[in-house]
Amino acid sequence: MKRAGDWEGRLRNASKRQATGASKRSAVEVAAPLPPPKTTARKSVREAQNGASVNEVSEAATEPSQDIFESTVSKTVDSDEVLTELSGAIIEPRGSSSPSPLPSSSSIASFTSTPSVTENQIRYYRLRANHLVNSDLRGPAGLSTIAAALFGIQAQEPVSAFASCWQRMWGGARVHDDGAKQQADPTKKKSSGDDEQHRITLSQLSTWFLSSTGLIRIWGQRATLHMYDRNDWPLICSAVGDFVTAGRVASVKAGRVTGKDAAAELARARDTFRGVLASGQTVSATDIAALGFNPKLTYSILMCATVAGQGGRIDVGGIGTASVLAPRSVIAPEAECPWREVDKADALVEAARRFFKTYGPALETDFRYFMTLTAGPSRQAVETLIASRELTAVTISTRPSPTKLKKKPDIYYISTAALPTLLAPIPPLTQWPVRLLYRFDPLLLAHADKSFWIPAHHKSKVWTPNGIILPTVLVEGRVTATWKFSKEKDETTRFVVSRLPEEEEYGSDTKRELERQGRGFAEFMGLKFGDIAFNKH
Template sequence: MVITARALNRSTLARQLLLERAPIGVEEAVRRVVGLQAQHPGSPYVALWNRVADFAPEHLDGAVEGFRVVRSTLMRITLHLVHAEDYRAFREGMEPTLRGSRLHDPRFTAAGFTAADADALLPDLLAYAGSARTGAELRERLEAGRGGPVESVAWRMVRQYAPLWHAPTGPPWSFGAAQAFVAADELPVLSDPEASAAGLTALLRRYVEGFGPASVPDMAQFTTVPRRLVRGAVQTLERGGELERFEGADGTVLYDVRGAVRPDEEVAAPPRLMAMWDSTLLAYADRGRILPAAYRKQVIRMNGDALPTLLVDGYVAGVWRPVDGGIEASAFHPLPAGVWEALAAEAESLGRLLAARDPHVYRRFGHWWDKGLPAVESRVLPTR
């Protein structure tokens, strides 16, 4: 069966709760979308506001404070917010990538550390992090175990590799500039090929549920796990009868869970004001599923910043940012009057969310606008 590009777009929107805001709790929403990119502490809130009916930010506050939803370094070696019950499998699946990128980084070895050194120091560090500790306290503990100073780069690599959850330090969001950490409730098995393979299989099944149909390159892009390991996990899922094959319009082999809902390509997709680093922009090797190739460089910048976007008819059509008096929406192509009206309603709703927390969220990324964007029209959509 061949699936058109537009049908793939609609499948992603449906599974990412972007065709219609879902009447579910924040914990279930996080699980349904697999995880939320969380470099900026405000982005998970904006992402869930886009996806959950009557989203109440204090519900996410509570889930984070109770460690039912946790923030840690996972897919693509970036911070993600995931359901606590998913963490162990996801972390075990990411083990080869995290170990290779953190403990075998030339900067780590240049600082006088080896992977064996980290392995020897981790048990004491994690035991000490049985209750929340500041970053400074954990670094001091690492230095005590090491018997001397630890360079900042080495501490950062150990911290990102270790199975640590970020402890909330907000406001205005759950996580502020200060950092604190606590050991994961159920520690993953590290540096064990069997545990890693099982974890990756679980992670990729969840990925396909939340982003499928998808190709092996898509799965590798989402995780940064080598394709050979991804192929092995996909083969395991196929042998178990959990995946079926489809074909993209360009002949690409796509995989999906059996019985998954795949909406008709003509189903309507409402406009959205997407969060910075929204996972839908980063989850595929072929980002054209959501992000037209003509706009990619304007949205995903050279340093990896992925700007907050306007989603129109399921595709990126521009960018947005908060400004005095409202949300500045900049469209990359002309938009009909009805779309502007729908975006204005979204902006008013988003403004209420931001007003109580940080009306100028993403303010430090304004330099991208200063450098110029190919907008054909910009409007400030009032938020009150």
């Protein structure tokens, strides 16, 4: 089993640097310190809790010489290189005799001042890191890689999760791009018939999920269901388990679940089914009712058990059907997936490490929002990575200066190992892929600051008050429209794209690309494409 690199060693090194003091650090500072907490810091957390509690409502230009997502970054995010032992052992990649190193001092020293980047560089980096550009991920292993890199895929609606995967896999959205935009890596051999014979469908992804042992569907950040790499289960429990459990117990106690305070009954049910799962038995809604517990507590019992690492959901008969709670020994046998308890602070450091590799450059408050944290734990995790020089601060050249804004500058961070990829040349905007992102796409869930994707005054047209994130059109790295589809009487599928106000009408090339993506999405859903219409919000 591949492992993630000297995870514990990095934390020890960070602690040593913090203890030694700034005077003994390298002369080259690669990351600016976090600013003092602001009195409004908790606002984004409340917005994250209120705006994303979906379970309550429904829940070529020159390419870089080194592809960071195929090399350095993958040391911690590839599905077979995720955490397997987080205490008492050195964690190494499979087939390696030494742990994955931090960036060398020579590579760090090449950045003698805070790098300045444009918004387009940030957008393109995020698209690449999210596997939305030139993805070569395939099969069940590809699903696990995506889940690990994104640190979970929103799966309250299973179709949305699979659509997010389709956007990021070979055989998905990429094969429907205009030929000039399929910038295949020339160093990789292309299998014959890849484009035509390996177009993946919703049915196929569902089958892979159900038959593969690499993924689990449990509650995580934002207290909503996510698909995770199975090896990340202990990490999720440590990072957000307390938050998920406390929030659910509070809802039960307030009467929002059963109509009255049922916290004591929930506590008894949790104790009962802890023993049932430990004995190797599954738990169903029927079992819960048969033992005299209120059936309305079923969801709460399942949620609390999964984030305690006792068991996980199995969808009987396929995704979207009745679920049972299977014991951990069935979903993640110890021989295949050793369970290692992780300190919460260490778990959040690893979560931050993943976040700033995949979603950076980003703010500390973005990470806080993504994980639904309060300021203290979030800042501590980020500061640990700053101290170990795993994060680099960057400035944005295309945004107003702090003097004009009359406030302290926002500090954006990115994985130091990924900095060369961020600074590499990017293709012209006309060569960026066009995408029809579906509901709850991880790209749009990750950041509190949505301004990289959409003007603030149009945010409500995508992020609804009840926590829904609508399907969006991504053109030149920006959200320019929303879209929907419907099945007509003649069994064909009609797509409607509604441009945001102030967006110019699409040219013929963009419309043609959107039609290609619409045909591809209909094929993915097992439907027949009819037509696509364009209008304005």
